[in-house]
Amino acid sequence: MSTLPQSSTPAVDREAAAADYAALLDRSLSLNLTRGKPDPLQLDLAQALLSYDISDHRAADGTDCRNYGGLKGLPELREIFSGPLQVPADQLVAMDNSSLALMHDTIVHALLSVVPGGTQRWTEQGDIAFLCPVPGYDRHFALCERFGIEMIPVPMTAEGPDMDVVAELAGADPRIKGIWCVPKYSNPSGVTFSEATVRRLAEMETAAPDFRIFWDNAYAVHHLTEEEVEIPDLLAACADASHPDRAFVFGSTSKITLAGAGVAFFGSSPANVEWFLKHAAKRTIGPDKLNQLRHARVLGDTDGVREHMARHRDLLRPKFDLVESILERELGGTGLATWTRPQGGYFICLDVLDGHAQEVVRLAGEAGVALTPAGASHPYGRDPQDSTIRIAPSYPGLAELEEAITALTVCVRLACAEG
Template identity: 50%
Template sequence: MKPYQELSREELLSLKAELDKKYREAQAKNLHLDMSRGKPSAEQLDLSMEMMDVLNSSADLKDSEGVDCRNYGVLDGVKEAKELLGQMSEVSPDKMIIYGNSSLNVMYDTVARAVTHGIMGHTPWGKLDKVKFLCPVPGYDRHFSITEYFGIEMINVPMTDQGPDMDLVEELVSSDPAVKGIWCVPKYSNPQGITYSDETVRRFAALKPAAEDFRIFWDNAYCVHHLYEDQQDFLLEILDECEKAGNPDIVYKFCSTSKISFPGSGVACIATSPNNLKDIKKQLMIQTIGHDKVNQLRHVRFFKDIDGIHAHMRKHADIMRPKFEAVLDTLERELGGLGIGSWIRPRGGYFISFDAMEGCAKAVVAKCREAGVVMTGAGATYPYGKDPKDSNIRIAPSFPTKEELAVAADLFVLCVKLASVEKLLEE
């Protein structure tokens, strides 16, 4: 079929009648499917069930240094947990702190600490007239929720196929002392699946901020989440690049096992410079005596080392890959060449980013919901939930079964077609 924009009004009306009929048939199926969030499926969670057996009442619960993990202490995490997550993060263990289950919690705490007490002796952000954060878009909605919660002004920075528009990032960071940070998902980004190029990483490391307390919030959530064993993206290690550029304190690097083991019971960490670690620990030692060391030990004894994590993630990929390909193949088959949508075929991560015709995203998501398929809200991938073009939709293929996903993908493309035809008829 030729692009919808080339159809006559009569052809569009005829097509709309046909699509309306299919949509009514879809509604009659009374579907209840959820593609709204990047939740691992039960099949993925089952991969980690043996972790529940590595510790029991007769297990030795001392770490390699003889620390009794049942008791208080060890503020920054047990030695072998730092070694394991250090391998995963490509960072020396002495540059990290191990936390509880949620890296989002660590990011929230890091922003909160900057707001209430400042960073390394600088004025607390909460005492400043204006604080701004750069937000690559489309991006991760929960990042934006944190900065919005603290009243921080968010500025959109467009994503390119190399990462954020670095010309704009460099201009804003170097010229405005109110710009205090930037959110980044540098590998298999949420939602587009883009990995920052070497040049982009080096330009981040070489930033010359007007604010001495500017920080890059480097959320490496998908560092080992490849879909293809033979087609993996490579990301330069940011802490190394910052040290080379003479900017060792400029970055906070976050990661966790949330989509590796159990999302609600994983292990998270922050990796950063010695100066930043010292600053963070001043607050941390008041906030806690130490995080869950038994859970840290459980993860270490289950995965053992980075090879164990990679082997485990290949099993995840075997579950995820067919789901991604099912959605992508449906998009290509049903929408390819119609001029009413574009998408990126990611090589890892948890999402597929779809761009509908301008002004159609909310209509597509609403039609899906009315026919029984819940999608991430239109606009969620932009600060304040406001997509200026109303076009981006985040597709999360992980949670439904393959059978449910096939049904959901068919309904999604039907809703894209219907919303697009209605938009063209309006014009």
């Protein structure tokens, strides 16, 4: 996505923009683009999970899935997602539905117990910090705020976080214990990390011996085109660079099967997995293995996941195409905004003229179109340029989406005219 020139504000017909906005208010819209939720038709793709006969409740290894135990999760399900998440099956843990919960717990474990390669619990080391590529995922930032972890913004490039900045900061400051990464089809920019970026993350020297990459591979199989973009294997790269314990990998089926009733995954080195399971065992006796069994049988294998996600793509691609066509029609060539054209994931990142994103969101809200708050894509909710707006096209139907995006463009024109 190109950067908007800020030297002069493009001319906007204020009267026409105001008239369009007044007409928008008269329509009393009630539309919501705040979160990247699957729409009901996407959820219907996994309806077989709700009707699957689970009376045969034994897993492939004979485990009675009705009972306690099996903290690591079912081997057959871990095998299915080993390839997509790039984690050997015996180093992959399958838990309950939320990868966010696993990230939360992993931070708690690191705060309260020494991670492999470390010498002290994070709570014993004074103030700690995470590097936060921006624009980024607001729920990652919320976890840092929850635990009082300082957030240090790092600019995103077309190849991932600016690795010159990352390497300099992580190499100089032992307070920096981690970096948040959404490596494929990043939230919200859609950027996919390059081979060079992954290699430098694995190889760079860090001042903290217990530095960790929180590798949230949320969109590992969420392609919007027939080209299935791939990323290098981070765990292998870390092992090759003699930093085998550096990466924590997270993923889930939340946007694959049922968002509220899926399976989440944690993957890492053997030492990290042993550490994680040791502490997870204090919190739970085991995950919902019946749900895992249903997933394994309905999805079948990795090819079954790929075929399932192709059906998701058929539902999502028209929505992304619609958003891009409306933005191009209404804002193309105006100099008021630029936007991403992602190959996968769930978001489009709209950048408006500096200093106008909050006003655009406010105007849209008053017109009945709810957007993610401006600034949510930055730590502490503060976007220094006040320019980034995240668009989540997945949930509304096409007719509602067309109304919402057209309304958004009206708000962009009015905000820039008045600014």
